Each structure stands twice: as C-alpha cells, then as structure tokens.
Amino acid sequence: MVNMHWKDLFLVPNLLTIGRILLIFPSLFLLHHKSHILAIIFLTIVFLTDFFDGFLARKLNQTSQLGAILDPIADKIVVLVLFTYYFFSDSVPLWYYLLILTRDLAQLSVVPILIFWKKIAFQVKPKMIPKWGTALNFAILGIIVLQSMFGTQELFDVQDNLFLSLLIISGIIEVYILLTFLPRFYQIYRGQHDTFE
DSSP: OOOOGGGGGGGGGHHHHHHHHHHHHHHHHHHHTTTTHHHHHHHHHHHHHHHHHHHHHTTTTTTHHHHHHHHHHHHHHHHHHHHHHHHHOSSSOOOHHHHHHHHHHHHHHHIIIIIIIOOOOOEEOOOOHHHHHHHHHHHHHHHHHHHHHOOOOTOTTTHHHHHHHHHHHHHHHHHHHHHHHHHHHHHHHTSSSSEEE
C-alpha cells in the first residue's frame, strides 16, 4: 500500500515544490507579454526552488515520500510547459520537443497508474545521468529565454553549432532515460523492484 500522508503537503520543501508548479504559469504569461525582467525573476525563483526544496528537506529533516515524488513531477511540468511554449514559438525543433514530450509524459503517467490505480509504493532516487538531463533541460531553456529576451535569433539560433550540440547531447540523454525507465516501470508494476533511478 502507498504510504503517503497528505499533511506532508504543508512541509516547507513541499510548499516550495508546489510553488514551483504554480509560478510557471505567471512566468509563461510574462514571457508571452514580453515582460522579460519580471519573467526572468519568476523563472529564477522557479529554477532555484528545484535546488532549495531538496536542500531544505535534508536540512530541516522534512523528507517525505510525497516530496520525493512531487519534486520530479514539478520538474517535468516546468520542462513540458516551457518547451511546449517555445516549440509553438518556433524556438525548439520538432525532434527535440517530441523527445521531451515522450519522456516526461511517460514518466508522469506512472504516478496515477502505480499510486492511485495499482496502489504500489515506489521510490524516486535518480542517478547522475537523469539529474544531468534535467539540468541540461533547464540550461537549454535558459538559453532560449535569453534569446527571446534579447529578441535575436543570431545569438542562439537552432542552427548554431553549440546550441545544436547541446540539443543533441540532451536528446541522447532523453533517449537513454526513456530506455532505462520503461523496463524499470515494468519491474515496479510487476512487484520486482521499488525504485526509479
């Protein structure tokens, strides 16, 4: 049985994580309406909460199973929302957007399947490659935000070798994560494992 307590929502780290999810929508609104300075402030808070929620969970001894699951959910929502916005703004190539969409939706779908439908408890303890994958997603988003802020395609064009190299490296990591995630999901679903890495 899943052992999560909904009162854990009110732990400081989990409130920061929920704040990260909520702040992405005003950030998007500000980006869309060219309020770049405010958008940068909001997005900086969004990205910093990704560090501080985990740091405070350990520092305040407020780790929880809910927080361990909520944190990667928040990351995926932030990444999906921003990359969707920038894909429809022609700032992200289709192949890369489809990789992000496939990986993140696949990982988000396990929460209702395992927790609410199958009532299977699981842990999330990402190894270095998935952590670097998320960090690279955030770095690419930062580059795109700067590009839209300065209004110049020449600064970080998709055809630019450096930016294209980042997309390719990130894309390879996305494929790796997806290929290791699917067998692990099957193992957890079948009761042969309990941890996503």
